Amino acid sequence: MDSRFKIAHKEAWIGVGLVIVNFALWYGFAYGLGSGDPTQYTYVFGFPAWFFYSCIVTTIVMIVLIWLVMKLFFTEVPLDGEDEQ
Secondary structure (H helix, E strand, O other), rough: OOHHHHHHHHHHHHHHHHHHHHHHHHHHHHHOOOOOOOOHEEEOEEEEHHHHHHHHHHHHHHHHHHHHHHHHHHOOOOOOOOOOO
């Protein structure tokens, strides 16, 4: 088996994990903070807190997290075939 497939498989599972983390953060903030009475909402920079944390903060956190994961766990893989020696 080509070693590139093993690396791609590992990196694909990391990607799935990142998607699950993103959804959990978004869902937790959106429905955790936004499920109350709209007259009782708190606001951050003019946005309802549930929107600010679920959409704005989560996006920034995910951008930083993806950058870190790419720097620490992803490897450069040549797309052409491996040289057989």
